[in-house]
Amino acid sequence: MxxxxxxxxxxxxxxxxxxxxxxxxxxxxxxxxxxxxxxxxxxxxxxxxxxxxxxxxxxxxxxxxxxxxxxxxxxxxxxxxxxxxxxxxxxxxxxxxxxxxxxxxxxxxxxxxxxxxxxxxxxMPAVDAVGPRPKVLVEWWPKPVIAPARQSWVTDIIRRAGGSNPWAQVDAKSLPMEHATAQEAAPDVVVMSWCGVKEANYRSEVVRQREGWDSVPAVAHGRIHAISEAYLGRPGPRLVEGYRRLRGCIAAAGGV
CATH class of the missing domain: 3.40.50.1980 (Nitrogenase molybdenum iron protein domain)
Structure with missing residues (x-):
């Protein structure tokens, strides 16, 4: 064939x-x-x-x-x-x-x-979290912030890895939003997974320098991570690697 x-x-x-x-x-x-x-x-x-x-x-x-x-x-x-x-x-x-x-x-x-x-x-075993699940913002794009919503396999993977997606109840594949809206969710972890950008070119200062974000838990505690879009944005076998990396980020934020 x-x-x-x-x-x-x-x-x-x-x-x-x-x-x-x-x-x-x-x-x-x-x-x-x-x-x-x-x-x-x-x-x-x-x-x-x-x-x-x-x-x-x-x-x-x-x-x-x-x-x-x-x-x-x-x-x-x-x-x-x-x-x-x-x-x-x-x-x-x-x-x-x-x-x-x-x-x-x-x-x-x-x-x-x-x-x-x-x-x-x-x-990709499901983590049975005992306490509150760390809130995870996965960014498909930084400006405006575009995050996965309910109709995304990433929301499922975040949950399996012990975290929660603040926009898991929004009935959409993804959600563009102003920086202030994303800030209000107070994510414990920010994952840069910018589409079309090589992981080596992700820059945490793009997140850290947003106005008012110094009080966001992920920024205040240095929990801004880079995970290539190849591991989260491609719905295929390498989602396993995305899960592993997300699991590490969430565990470092206090997730079980």
């Missing part, structure tokens, strides 16, 4: 299922595992996908998603071009698992899908 993957998370799922040899091309942001994807044809970034270039690769199946705003137009264009498309739109960790199983079924390796989900589940 010839597979084209339009999103990083789906690329990583295919490789984790042991099916990297099926990939005939990927989007320009798919960078992991490097030894498996570096030499593959890349046909543009998420919203700038070259449909004709994808067609030229003659894939039997295109794996895509709705995780990026605007992806629905790309999905429509892929379908209009006559391509067979499998679309993932995970809102929760359970959805991520379901997508893995769906992809594994489509690739003809259902048993590997179940094994991968079982491995991820075992690696």
């Amino acid at each position: 010839r597979i084209f993957s339009h999103t990083c998370s789906n690329t990583e799922i295919v490789c984790a299922l042991g099916c990297a040899s099926m990939l005939v091309g990927v989007d320009a942001d798919s960078d992991y595992p490097p030894e498996m994807v570096a030499a593959l044809p890349k046909t543009g970034r998420d919203l700038d996908l070259d449909i004709d270039a994808v067609l030229a690769l003659t894939p039997d199946l295109v794996l895509t998603s709705l995780t990026v705003p605007g992806h629905e137009q790309v999905v429509g264009a892929l379908r209009a071009a006559g391509l067979r498309v499998l679309v993932c739109d995970p809102r929760s960790l359970a959805d991520v698992y379901a997508n893995i199983l769906e992809i594994a079924d489509a690739l003809g390796v259902p048993e590997r899908g179940h094994a991968l989900v079982a491995q991820m589940e075992a690696a």
Whole structure:
């Protein structure tokens, strides 16, 4: 089977299922595992996908998603071009698992899908917090602050790791807000996971220098951490690494 993957998370799922040899091309942001994807044809970034270039690769199946705003137009264009498309739109960790199983079924390796989900589940045990859970602000973007809300697998992972998302009850995938609004939540931990920015370029002073934030517990106690968006923003196997890093941050803040 010839597979084209339009999103990083789906690329990583295919490789984790042991099916990297099926990939005939990927989007320009798919960078992991490097030894498996570096030499593959890349046909543009998420919203700038070259449909004709994808067609030229003659894939039997295109794996895509709705995780990026605007992806629905790309999905429509892929379908209009006559391509067979499998679309993932995970809102929760359970959805991520379901997508893995769906992809594994489509690739003809259902048993590997179940094994991968079982491995991820075992690696992300739910922490049974005794006292108050530290409040965790995960920032997808710093200005305005954009945080995950109820319809996000990150909210589930924060909970599993022993923390709480102050915006867990907001019925949205993510929530843009003014700095003052985020400040009012008084997060105990701030995690920079800025989309499209390399982790090496995250700067804690961007958070610390916000007006009035010196009284925010996360700032006052030096609990500003960097976790690459690759570990939290890609709904695939590397969420396990995001969980591990979040667990360390939350434990350092007093979480069980």
